[in-house]
Amino acid sequence: MFMFEKAVVGSRRYWAWLGALGVVILVGVLFYLRQLEVGLGVTGLSRDVTWGLYIAQFTFLVGVAASAVMVVLPYYLHDYKAFGKITILGEFLAISAVAMCMLFIFVDMGQPMRVLNVLLYPTPRSMMFWDMLSLSGYLGLNVAITLVTLSAERKGVAPPAWIRPVILLSIPWAISIHTVTAFLYNGLPGRSFWLTALLAPRFLASAFACGPALLILLTMAMRRLTGFDPGRAATQKLGLIVTYAMIVNVFFILLELFTVFYSQIPEDMAHFRFLFVGLDGHAPLVPWMWTSLLLAAAALILLIPPRFRQDERLLIAASVMVFTSLWIDKGLGLIVGGFVPSPLGAVTRYVPTLPEMAITLSIWAVGLLMVTVFYKIALSVKADEEGLA
Amino acid sequence: MRITRRAFLGAAGLSALTLAGKSALDGLARAAEAPAAPGAAPPGVRWGMVIDTAACFKEQGCTDCIAACHRVHNVPAFADRAHEVKWIWREPFERVFPEQVSPYTAPGLIERPVLVLCNHCDNPPCVRVCPTQATWKRADGIVMMDWHRCIGCRYCVAACPYGSRSFNWLDPRPRIAEIRPDFPTRTKGVVEKCTFCEERLAQGLQPACVEACREKALTFGNLNDPSAPVRELLRARYTIRRRPELGTGPEVHYLV
Numbered sequence: 213m214f215m216f217e218k219a220v221v222g223s224r225r226y227w228a229w230l231g232a233l234g235v236v237i238l239v240g241v242l243f244y245l246r247q248l249e250v251g252l253g254v255t256g257l258s259r260d261v262t263w264g265l266y267i268a269q270f271t272f273l274v275g276v277a278a279s280a281v282m283v284v285l286p287y288y289l290h291d292y293k294a295f296g297k298i299t300i301l302g303e304f305l306a307i308s309a310v311a312m313c314m315l316f317i318f319v320d321m322g323q324p325m326r327v328l329n330v331l332l333y334p335t336p337r338s339m340m341f342w343d344m345l346s347l348s349g350y351l352g353l354n355v356a357i358t359l360v361t362l363s364a365e366r367k368g369v370a371p372p373a374w375i376r377p378v379i380l381l382s383i384p385w386a387i388s389i390h391t392v393t394a395f396l397y398n399g400l401p402g403r404s405f406w407l408t409a410l411l412a413p414r415f416l417a418s419a420f421a422c423g424p425a426l427l428i429l430l431t432m433a434m435r436r437l438t439g440f441d442p443g444r445a446a447t448q449k450l451g452l453i454v455t456y457a458m459i460v461n462v463f464f465i466l467l468e469l470f471t472v473f474y475s476q477i478p479e480d481m482a483h484f485r486f487l488f489v490g491l492d493g494h495a496p497l498v499p500w501m502w503t504s505l506l507l508a509a510a511a512l513i514l515l516i517p518p519r520f521r522q523d524e525r526l527l528i529a530a531s532v533m534v535f536t537s538l539w540i541d542k543g544l545g546l547i548v549g550g551f552v553p554s555p556l557g558a559v560t561r562y563v564p565t566l567p568e569m570a571i572t573l574s575i576w577a578v579g580l581l582m583v584t585v586f587y588k589i590a591l592s593v594k595a596d597e598e599g600l601a
Numbered sequence: 602m603r604i605t606r607r608a609f610l611g612a613a614g615l616s617a618l619t620l621a622g623k624s625a626l627d628g629l630a631r632a633a634e635a636p637a638a639p640g641a642a643p644p645g646v647r648w649g650m651v652i653d654t655a656a657c658f659k660e661q662g663c664t665d666c667i668a669a670c671h672r673v674h675n676v677p678a679f680a681d682r683a684h685e686v687k688w689i690w691r692e693p694f695e696r697v698f699p700e701q702v703s704p705y706t707a708p709g710l711i712e713r714p715v716l717v718l719c720n721h722c723d724n725p726p727c728v729r730v731c732p733t734q735a736t737w738k739r740a741d742g743i744v745m746m747d748w749h750r751c752i753g754c755r756y757c758v759a760a761c762p763y764g765s766r767s768f769n770w771l772d773p774r775p776r777i778a779e780i781r782p783d784f785p786t787r788t789k790g791v792v793e794k795c796t797f798c799e800e801r802l803a804q805g806l807q808p809a810c811v812e813a814c815r816e817k818a819l820t821f822g823n824l825n826d827p828s829a830p831v832r833e834l835l836r837a838r839y840t841i842r843r844r845p846e847l848g849t850g851p852e853v854h855y856l857v
Binding site: 397 | 682683684685686692696697699717726730732733734735750752753755756758759760761762763764767768770772788790791792848849
């Protein structure tokens with residue numbers, strides 16, 4: 213199989229890491245079997261808050277997947293050579309993130325064995341249909357691209373010419389996956405929190421900040437663990453991308469806050485009140501949302517002055533802040549905030565349960581396992597190539 | 602203004618054209634929808650309801666219609682509010698019509714219990730978003746559910762601006778007091794809601810809630826029939842609908 217021989221040889225540390233991930237996955241599978249048996253009632257979801265942690269992770273990870281475009285575009289379209297070593301890592305991250313997205317959708321289904329009804333009765337008027345098409349298409353594109361470019365690299369030849377249009381197609385396709393994901397939410401007439409044309413741009417801005425931030429952290433971890441060096445130029449350029457995207461993202465959040473609080477439309481304000489100050493005595497997300505805001509502000513302080521950003525330790529700290537801030541914003545607040553208050557004004561408590569968290573962690577572990585194995589393959593190919601040279 | 606023969610004929614011709622055009626468009630729209638289920642009403646019928654909130658309130662604490670509906674449709678009773686399944690229930694007036702309440706509204710009206718159920722919208726967002734057409738609008742306006750096709754994604758629940766849809770978070774069967782064999786029970790993991798008692802309409806009966814009401818506060822009928830009691834009420838009295846500004850075209854109308 214596709215260079216998998218590279219993934220089955222490794223140090224004891226490599227195997228211990230895979231084993232630990234395997235345990236987390238197994239625990240999640242056991243909890244999922246229970247959810248399958250009992251129903252989605254094992255989660256903290258309710259009649260009013262009908263989507264939660266699973267769908268929020270899905271949304272967040274579509275962003276991580278789309279962010280691969282931030283290395284693909286400079287490398288292939290602008291021939292930015294410094295990204296030569298990390299472009300494939302961005303693409304592998306995209307594949308892992310899309311796989312996680314699909315798993316999160318799957319575990320959220322009330323009748324998972326019927327999920328193929330989406331293909332059996334294709335319904336173009338439903339945004340979920342388009343989301344399925346765009347996500348599976350994006351997965352296909354990235355699998356083809358990584359397969360072809362990495363095999364060429366292993367053989368020490370240039371990739372075939374036909375792959376270039378495929379790579380170029382993956383650029384707008386990446387934009388499309390997160391746009392369609394925003395359309396899932398912002399086309400619903402009664403949910404004023406999501407009913408904003410700014411949702412898709414906001415999704416993209418936050419994606420292009422947190423995806424490259426994650427890539428910085430992953431490549432830094434690899435340099436520490438494997439001796440792989442992405443190169444200072446690449447890391448710094450990623451840092452610059454994170455900086456711009458994060459500025460745009462915070463700007464978008466401020467635009468949203470201005471519109472909602474200056475217009476003073478009660479229905480629109482209620483959702484933001486619930487998230488940032490609490491509503492009817494319910495304030496479960498308030499500490500989280502303020503943490504997210506403060507981390508975003510602190511990250512910008514570390515990112516904007518070049519002097520700070522060029523200090524690698526500060527860049528790593530800023531990347532951790534950006535990732536955490538945006539995970540809270542999208543992986544917690546965005547979905548729950550849309551459901552509270554409900555159409556009938558009810559403020560309903562939603563706290564993820566232990567099974568829900570275990571299943572969520574397990575899917576993250578699947579993603580990490582995929583990233584680990586893919587990166588192992590990519591680095592082994594690159595190491596062989598350097599050994600030959 | 603004098604109506605000349607010429608103007609009259611012109612107006613009549615235009616009206617006929619408009620009607621023909623509208624029915625052609627309606628036909629197209631219907632063709633685009635999923636096929637009507639067996640037992641659907643004859644063409645030209647559009648079911649709708651008028652709820653007299655003052656008459657309903659006369660009998661304090663009355664839940665006859667709710668009990669009747671939930672009994673004939675095997676709706677489970679979950680004590681936990683999070684897992685509730687409900688087809689028709691009561692909400693305070695201010696929750697149902699927040700835009701109608703001012704600081705000076707009589708407290709009696711603010712707190713008046715108002716029946717809420719699926720509005721069987723003309724332009725239902727739940728139908729638009731369903732990825733499997735497990736929920737669809739029939740030619741007679743009823744928004745139906747196929748409990749065997751539903752994948753339980755709950756997109757329709759998110760799309761409904763009225764909170765009319767319930768999801769089966771757990772197996773509903775153990776929570777049904779007495780299972781009626783003449784109506785299907787549901788499984789865990791699917792969405793359900795009011796169907797305007799389409800199974801009773803097919804037998805020429807009125808919906809269970811309408812029949813159960815001692816005060817005759819619920820009036821149900823064909824909105825396309827100008828002589829139907831629903832139309833008489835809509836003509837004679839001032840009625841309101843829930844959130845009409847969203848363009849969903851709710852067909853449950855309220856007398857305040």
